[in-house]
Amino acid sequence: MLDLSQVRALADVSRVQARTLGDKTALVFEGARMSYATLDARASQVGQRLRQEWVHPQERIAILAKNGDYFYELWFGALKARVCLAPVNFRLAAPEIAYILKDSKAKILFVGREFFEIAEKAIADLPEKPRVISLDGPHGDWIDYAAWRDRAEPIDPNMEMDPQDDVIQLYTSGTTGNPKGVQLTNSNYVNGFLHCAAHVEGFAYTPEEAVLNAMPLFHVAGTNVGLAGLAGGSTVVVLKDLVPSVVLDLIQREKINHAFFVPAVIMMLLNAPEMAGADLSTMKTVSYGASPIAEEVLLKAQQRFGCGFLQFYGMTETVGAGTFLPPAAHDPAKGKLRSCGIPWPNVEVKVVDGNGVEVPLGEVGEIVIKAPIVMKGYYNNDAATAEAVKDGWMHTGDAAYQDADGYFFIYDRVKDMIVSGGENIYPAEVENAVFGHPDVLDVAVIGVPDDKWGEAVKAVVVLKPGATPNEGSIIDYAREKVAAYKAPKSIDFIDAIPRNASGKVLRRELRKPYWAGRERMVG
Numbered sequence: 432m433l434d435l436s437q438v439r440a441l442a443d444v445s446r447v448q449a450r451t452l453g454d455k456t457a458l459v460f461e462g463a464r465m466s467y468a469t470l471d472a473r474a475s476q477v478g479q480r481l482r483q484e485w486v487h488p489q490e491r492i493a494i495l496a497k498n499g500d501y502f503y504e505l506w507f508g509a510l511k512a513r514v515c516l517a518p519v520n521f522r523l524a525a526p527e528i529a530y531i532l533k534d535s536k537a538k539i540l541f542v543g544r545e546f547f548e549i550a551e552k553a554i555a556d557l558p559e560k561p562r563v564i565s566l567d568g569p570h571g572d573w574i575d576y577a578a579w580r581d582r583a584e585p586i587d588p589n590m591e592m593d594p595q596d597d598v599i600q601l602y603t604s605g606t607t608g609n610p611k612g613v614q615l616t617n618s619n620y621v622n623g624f625l626h627c628a629a630h631v632e633g634f635a636y637t638p639e640e641a642v643l644n645a646m647p648l649f650h651v652a653g654t655n656v657g658l659a660g661l662a663g664g665s666t667v668v669v670l671k672d673l674v675p676s677v678v679l680d681l682i683q684r685e686k687i688n689h690a691f692f693v694p695a696v697i698m699m700l701l702n703a704p705e706m707a708g709a710d711l712s713t714m715k716t717v718s719y720g721a722s723p724i725a726e727e728v729l730l731k732a733q734q735r736f737g738c739g740f741l742q743f744y745g746m747t748e749t750v751g752a753g754t755f756l757p758p759a760a761h762d763p764a765k766g767k768l769r770s771c772g773i774p775w776p777n778v779e780v781k782v783v784d785g786n787g788v789e790v791p792l793g794e795v796g797e798i799v800i801k802a803p804i805v806m807k808g809y810y811n812n813d814a815a816t817a818e819a820v821k822d823g824w825m826h827t828g829d830a831a832y833q834d835a836d837g838y839f840f841i842y843d844r845v846k847d848m849i850v851s852g853g854e855n856i857y858p859a860e861v862e863n864a865v866f867g868h869p870d871v872l873d874v875a876v877i878g879v880p881d882d883k884w885g886e887a888v889k890a891v892v893v894l895k896p897g898a899t900p901n902e903g904s905i906i907d908y909a910r911e912k913v914a915a916y917k918a919p920k921s922i923d924f925i926d927a928i929p930r931n932a933s934g935k936v937l938r939r940e941l942r943k944p945y946w947a948g949r950e951r952m953v954g
Contacts, residue, residue: 451664495550497672594616613748633741678696743755749806801824829842
């Protein structure tokens with residue numbers, strides 16, 4: 432375990448672990464193994480090279496690549512030079528990538544081979560172009576990363592750190608408008624994340640354990656799982672592409688003890704042909720979060736994995752932290768399976784009305800969070816920061832209530848709420864009801880125009896292979912689980928539910944065709 436008394440800034444994680452663990456394997460990526468000593472030495476080289484490139488403290492560097500062990504060299508190297516890393520979502524289009532590069536003012540862009548072409552398009556019209564470095568061998572005028580890094584000696588820059596230094600800038604998904612750069616600081620990670628995570632049951636990883644890092648590293652869940660593993664002295668196995676058969680193979684081959692998956696991936700794993708014969712006996716915990724999970728899926732996953740399950744609820748703006756549902760609370764008899772849990776240590780969570788006043792237990796309102804994990808702000812966007820953070824409370828935009836035992840239950844995004852005949856309906860609640868139908872593989876619920884009620888509930892369903900569309904059967908099934916006014920009034924069948932990188936349903940995309948030609952997308 433990491434001695435947190437030696438950690439004043441996030442850069443100290445690699446320094447301390449190199450001193451204490453040395454030759455122990457820190458990272459495994461596509462068969463290559465990197466020790467803690469090597470990770471720290473390479474980070475020092477990166478830090479020196481950034482200084483030689485005249486990247487000044489608190490300026491940004493960006494990375495556009497699939498997961499790899501180089502991410503941690505770059506991140507810890509940037510930290511040592513007091514430079515902020517700004518990972519870019521590789522699923523974005525060229526204009527969106529260009530926006531992030533321009534907004535972050537990135538001085539250097541590190542690019543993986545899969546994204547050479549789109550990177551060239553993204554930077555073509557930028558007034559100030561970043562220097563581009565290839566992560567996979569030289570490309571045109573772009574120097575190879577390893578060659579660039581190895582021009583420096585592994586001498587730690589040992590720069591004086593500031594608790595309020597931005598250490599990573601993660602961009603929100605931007606489902607409405609441009610994405611916003613979330614500024615997360617040394618203080619957010621050291622005083623908020625690391626100190627709190629050490630006291631979250633199932634999240635305090637140890638040097639004897641192996642952790643699978645399968646989430647994309649431009650996402651806070653991917654960032655956090657890898658960081659928690661390294662801070663715990665574990666061996667972190669980095670997955671480049673999320674392929675169910677590869678995930679299951681790595682669990683067995685690397686004797687994985689801990690992993691984080693979004694619910695959509697859990698469903699993929701449960702339906703993978705390789706799951707039937709997989710040996711999952713080394714698993715201790717499966718963590719999940721980022722989007723709602725149906726009870727049916729959760730129960731099946733618990734039975735198949737045969738280990739503890741741990742839910743995390745939070746957002747990028749709170750370093751991914753907020754509440755957690757510990758393994759013991761996953762007993763169906765306790766009635767908490769649909770809860771997102773209890774607050775992290777030293778984190779305040781409450782449910783408020785539209786005026787910011789805390790509502791009574793059991794009443795639905797907006798969940799807000801106050802703690803050292805709350806972001807510094809949105810980069811170059813004071814107005815958005817002021818709207819999101821009020822008196823230190825981060826307004827999540829999620830509708831929730833708290834029960835008498837202190838557990839929080841997330842209904843859905845406030846903005847995704849469907850208002851039908853004056854009744855508030857939360858899509859996640861209806862989705863949970865539909866998911867249990869034996870023919871349903873995936874589902875998303877949206878509000879569509881209705882002349883009488885304003886909005887009507889529609890379920891968009893992906894059927895299991897071989898299943899026959901039967902709208903009436905699914906509607907009748909849902910009516911047995913939720914009130915009639917909440918049940919879907921109609922069903923559409925599609926091949927796949929559109930989701931963003933974190934597994935959240937892109938409801939706006941699903942809603943567009945039904946609201947076309949109308950002045951607003953509400954009833």
